[in-house]
Amino acid sequence: xxxxxxxxxxxxxxxxxxxxxxxxxxxxxxxxxxxxxxxxxxxxxxxxxxxxxxxxxxxxxxxxxxxxxxxxxxxxxxxxxxxxxxxxxxxxxxxxxxxxxxxxxxxxxxxxxxxxxxxxxxxxxxxxxxxxxxxxxxxxxxxxxxxxxxxxxxxxxxxxxxxxxxxxxxxxxxxxxxxxxxxxxxxxxxxxxxxxxxx
Amino acid sequence: xxxxxxxxxxxxxxxxxxxxxxxxxxxxxxxxxxxxxxxxxxxxxxxxxxxxxxxxxxxxxxxxxxxxxxxxxxxxxxxxxxxxxxxxxxxxxxxxxxxxxxxxxxxxxxxxxxxxxxxxxxxxxxxxxxxxxxxxxxxxxxxxxxxxxxxxxxxxxxxxxxxxxxxxxxxxxxxxxxxxxxxxxxxxxxxxxxxxxxxxxxxxxxxxxx
Numbered sequence: 001x002x003x004x005x006x007x008x009x010x011x012x013x014x015x016x017x018x019x020x021x022x023x024x025x026x027x028x029x030x031x032x033x034x035x036x037x038x039x040x041x042x043x044x045x046x047x048x049x050x051x052x053x054x055x056x057x058x059x060x061x062x063x064x065x066x067x068x069x070x071x072x073x074x075x076x077x078x079x080x081x082x083x084x085x086x087x088x089x090x091x092x093x094x095x096x097x098x099x100x101x102x103x104x105x106x107x108x109x110x111x112x113x114x115x116x117x118x119x120x121x122x123x124x125x126x127x128x129x130x131x132x133x134x135x136x137x138x139x140x141x142x143x144x145x146x147x148x149x150x151x152x153x154x155x156x157x158x159x160x161x162x163x164x165x166x167x168x169x170x171x172x173x174x175x176x177x178x179x180x181x182x183x184x185x186x187x188x189x190x191x192x193x194x195x196x197x198x199x
Numbered sequence: 200x201x202x203x204x205x206x207x208x209x210x211x212x213x214x215x216x217x218x219x220x221x222x223x224x225x226x227x228x229x230x231x232x233x234x235x236x237x238x239x240x241x242x243x244x245x246x247x248x249x250x251x252x253x254x255x256x257x258x259x260x261x262x263x264x265x266x267x268x269x270x271x272x273x274x275x276x277x278x279x280x281x282x283x284x285x286x287x288x289x290x291x292x293x294x295x296x297x298x299x300x301x302x303x304x305x306x307x308x309x310x311x312x313x314x315x316x317x318x319x320x321x322x323x324x325x326x327x328x329x330x331x332x333x334x335x336x337x338x339x340x341x342x343x344x345x346x347x348x349x350x351x352x353x354x355x356x357x358x359x360x361x362x363x364x365x366x367x368x369x370x371x372x373x374x375x376x377x378x379x380x381x382x383x384x385x386x387x388x389x390x391x392x393x394x395x396x397x398x399x400x401x402x403x404x405x406x407x408x409x
Contacts, residue, residue, distance in 0.1 A: 005244070007331040008273070016277065023280065081281060081290055083307065130310045131346035131393075132379045134278035 001063055009059050014051060017058040021045075024065040031069060038064035082138050087128040090141050095122050096165040097148055104161050105151075114151065118144065234295035237284070244329075246284040251325035252317030253294055254287050259349070263336075264387050265321065267409065268311075268347050269328045270335040271392075275310060275345070283329075286310045296356075296364045306360065336409050342384035344392035348373055350403070351389060370403045385409040 025038045038061045045057035098118050105111040128137060152162045237246050255265040276286045287310055291299055294313040300306050327333030350373055353363035373391050377383060382397030386406035400406060
């Protein structure tokens with residue numbers, strides 16, 4: 001890590017630092033599949049009350065986890081780049097799943113409360129952008145997706161038939177180009193036939 | 200008979216032409232966009248400096264505004280948990296306008312434009328912001344704005360989708376954005392700064408000058 005990176009980390013709040021170190025550690029452990037010394041630093045930070053000391057250990061945990069990942073040849077492939085468009089896709093997919101489950105689950109008071117709460121959340125977050133969302137938004141959406149899975153299990157266990165949303169195939173740019181060419185060709189043929197018919 | 204055949208041929212040519220026109224008008228990548236990637240051997244830190252310096256050069260000529268929006272951008276990179284370089288270049292990793300078009304017509308809206316080359320001055324500010332030696336005015340640090348919008352007409356440059364690369368922002372639109380971004384906590388020339396949880400104002404004239 002460079003001096004400027006340390007300088008930036010030293011300006012972060014303790015909560016943000018803790019979150020960053022935990023996230024980096026979780027990624028590193030998932031990729032490497034082994035315990036890391038960074039965990040030790042994180043645990044020590046959690047036990048300290050002096051903010052300066054805690055900060056030092058959080059930074060150490062982050063540094064160690066990052067170094068462990070940097071040694072892994074394809075580590076960069078594991079860093080998830082989430083853009084507002086990705087959030088939009090995930091929240092819309094979750095809404096579809098909720099709507100489908102609601103088809104058979106509606107009328108149950110506990111589900112109805114849960115579903116209404118989700119709809120409110122959806123309305124508030126359905127147009128994510130760089131300035132009104134963050135990585136925390138997608139984390140929250142994924143937690144909600146997990147909760148929906150738990151609901152599905154619960155409902156199935158209680159004899160409710162749980163449906164799944166239809167999966168749409170992703171749009172193909174090649175197909176779109178072919179479609180445009182086909183439309184152009186059909187226009188031409190249609191025009192010729194019309195003229196022939198009017199003769 | 201000959202006259203009828205001529206008429207058919209002319210109609211065919213016209214319709215074929217129309218068909219070709221429809222095909223040619225489907226969304227395509229603009230030939231004018233200069234999208235470039237940083238050198239492969241550049242360090243992650245230098246990529247951040249370059250991306251931020253390009254963004255500052257592309258977004259405004261005002262030195263004070265550059266410091267403020269640069270500082271907000273660093274905070275945004277933190278909340279999105281990505282490097283400044285990735286925040287500004289998205290998945291393509293290439294510099295260019297905020298609205299980036301892939302060769303297959305798909306678009307990606309990045310955090311801000313990096314279409315202009317950096318200058319010595321924007322490099323200096325970018326480095327200073329990243330190493331903490333340059334900080335914004337006290338009021339900005341105190342109110343912690345997380346969004347900024349420039350009061351400006353739509354950009355003349357159009358994207359391959361035929362829309363302006365930057366939309367128009369009127370005083371009404373600037374005020375309406377408070378519902379999404381939080382209240383306006385400052386104004387720097389034509390730039391308006393928003394902070395989550397801040398009280399909204401009812402006229403752009405009431406914005407505190409930073």
